[in-house]
Amino acid sequence: MAGILAKLLADARYAKAAGWLARWLDLKVVQVAVPQRIGHLALEGDSFLKDYRLRCGRFPVAIMIEPDHGGFANPVLAQYLDRYIHVIPRTAEAIALEARLRTEGFVEETAPYAVAMYETARCFDVYRRWGARGPLFCLTAAHRKATAAALAQMGVPDGAWFVCLHARGGGYSPSDEHWHLHRNVDIADYDEAIGLITKRGGWCIRMGDPTMPPMVPRPNVVDYALCPLKSPLLDIGLSASCRFFLGCASGLYNVAAMFGRPSILVNTTPLSGSYALNAGDLALPQAVQTREGRTLSFGEVFASKVADFRLAEEFVAAGLVARNVTPAEIREVTEEMLDRLDGTASYTDDDASRQALFRNYLRPGHYSFGGDSRIGRDFLRRNLPL
Structure with missing residues (x-):
């Protein structure tokens, strides 16, 4: 769903209707603070998903655009996140789409889960509330x-x-x-x-x-x-x-x-x-x-x-x-x-x-x-x- 919606948003013919649908579905464009560091990619991605599931009772309709400066810290980890957050290749169209969606309030900055300079990181509350529930991720066969x-x-x-x-x-x-x-x-x-x-x-x-x-x-x-x-x-x-x-x-x-x-x-x-x-x-x-x-x-x-x-x-x-x-x-x-x-x-x-x-x-x-x-x-x- 997230990938299809992203394509529609990038197409001028469908952008208006897709924008209405994106707001109705609560589309999130996930922006990890430092996706080139494996700790940030893992902790912020996992915390965001668990937090959203705990608050909303479902997983988000979300996309994440590949970063510049060398890409993700670990492409295999990005593949696992792609199960819940649709990862989009970093193209000129994707960059333009991200910029537009940022101005319209769709971007979700996940830095507060982990970076939190001189304040409480939100990840601890998320993991405490998640409690004994099983992990969201397991290795493929x-x-x-x-x-x-x-x-x-x-x-x-x-x-x-x-x-x-x-x-x-x-x-x-x-x-x-x-x-x-x-x-x-x-x-x-x-x-x-x-x-x-x-x-x-x-x-x-x-x-x-x-x-x-x-x-x-x-x-x-x-x-x-x-x-x-x-x-x-x-x-x-x-x-x-x-x-x-x-x-x-x-x-x-x-x-x-x-x-x-x-x-x-x-x-x-x-x-x-x-x-x-x-x-x-x-x-x-x-x-x-x-x-x-x-x-x-x-x-x-x-x-x-x-x-x-x-x-x-x-x-x-x-x-x-x-x-x-x-x-x-x-x-x-x-x-x-x-x-x-x-x-x-x-x-x-x-x-x-x-x-x-x-x-x-x-x-x-x-x-x-x-x-x-x-x-x-x-x-x-x-x-x-x-």
Whole structure:
């Protein structure tokens, strides 16, 4: 319907009638903030669809025009979005149509779901309201088969479970790295978690881009980021079929979330963005220290603008340093996730109190206010006294 309507709107003979029909159907021209970044494409697209379905009881009649400057971050992901949002090739006619529809109020900017500079991102409320409903997206049979075949080529046994690992590096987008370098993670910080995963029978697939430094080879670990099999299809296929995704403050984990896979996020930043998306997710926030090495308490951070710092230069100007969590803390939260998935995780009343206490630090306007995930159990036991 959306594709046919777009063609009619672009045809002068039918534009007037098509415009009336578009308003009646509530046509949306979806404009993702940065479609050249996979996290934005996944999170904004998925959040918009879920939000519309929750509010209106149906999916939208929507189109999305391919972006310029290199196209979509991942064309396979765009194909999945095309199931709900008709993707139109970027032609001169499509650009003219988009401009006209923008002036007539049909364009839906999805940036508030994810970008939300110094305010609450709408995605957290959407995912909380979506709750236990299943994901909108699942791999096609062809993509499941291709992913399984690639895993076999990488040495992963048939039927083995695996975890996707992603440690953000600075090589993917050097032009704006000076803003985001505090979000970077050394893949070696995952070593203890990798040892735990492999000890419990799993495999680890290191995700990322070819600019990343190679991993030290070890059993049951695949450095997929530097693998010749790497492809847009497998970037999606692996993220969508892992047992869980161990990531950081970088957008690839949003692909796992849109396909319903649980996630651990470490070094979440800003502190007001401590939470991951789904109720089953776990997160560990960065610490904030003075240059002299004193760690600010959560109360100090959340009572000030420091909780909303989004750029590396903000920490520098305030004389502060964002400190990553330790390898031991990553191992602990990984063990918690494995136990949760196995049904053996245990929590005390004090654990529930600590979760509530931390959640109460966040107020309306904080980036992840309303988030429904949890902070790592052992991390809070150590860092949040009752």
